[in-house]
Amino acid sequence: MVEVIFDSSALITCCKFTVQGCYIMEHILRFCEVFIPDAVGVETCIASEKYPDATVAEQAVAAVKSRYPEGFIYHTLQILERGDRRCLR
Numbered sequence: 001m002v003e004v005i006f007d008s009s010a011l012i013t014c015c016k017f018t019v020q021g022c023y024i025m026e027h028i029l030r031f032c033e034v035f036i037p038d039a040v041g042v043e044t045c046i047a048s049e050k051y052p053d054a055t056v057a058e059q060a061v062a063a064v065k066s067r068y069p070e071g072f073i074y075h076t077l078q079i080l081e082r083g084d085r086r087c088l089r
Contacts, residue, residue, distance in 0.1 A: 004028065005035045005080070008043045015044075015056035025060045034064045037080070 006014075014025040028034060041061040048054040 002032045003035065004032045005037070006040060007037075008040050011036065011040060011044050011057055011060070012053060015060065016053040023056050025056060029060065029063060034060070036061050036064050 011025070014028060015023055017024050019027060041057075044057040045054060045061055048058050
């Protein structure tokens with residue numbers, strides 16, 4: 001199974017568009033192991049009242065949350081999140 005880490009931009013795009021009546025995010029969740037860093041989940045779900053794709057993102061984050069591994073991968077994602085913050089300053 002392919003492992004995929006989403007940033008905000010990719011998550012929003014995959015929750016906005018559909019293929020054969022199904023959101024792209026739903027297709028990806030079927031065939032990939034998805035990781036969504038906490039900061040990305042918060043950033044994309046905060047606007048769920050304004051944007052319908054934010055509701056889809058919220059559902060994706062909830063589905064992925066239970067599959068979030070503990071230990072090394074979680075620690076690595078935390079390091080990557082800090083690195084992203086440094087790059088965006």
